[in-house]
Amino acid sequence: MGEHSSWAEVKRRMRESAPDVSDAEWERRKQTARTATEAYVLGHHLREIRQEQDLTQTNRT
Numbered sequence: 001m002g003e004h005s006s007w008a009e010v011k012r013r014m015r016e017s018a019p020d021v022s023d024a025e026w027e028r029r030k031q032t033a034r035t036a037t038e039a040y041v042l043g044h045h046l047r048e049i050r051q052e053q054d055l056t057q058t059n060r061t
Contacts, residue, residue, distance in 0.1 A: 005013075015026070050056055 015021075
């Protein structure tokens with residue numbers, strides 16, 4: 001079984017791998033990732049709701 005790292009350790013290694021990145025840039029990257037994750041989750045929920053209501057989209061060619 002592989003070795004597991006804590007989230008704090010993963011973040012520390014990321015920071016060490018890019019020492020020239022500013023704190024503001026790290027925050028911007030975190031916010032970008034957070035926004036993308038929220039959009040994905042929202043899309044997933046919307047898909048579930050549409051399927052429950054039989055409102056799925058189909059390709060019509």
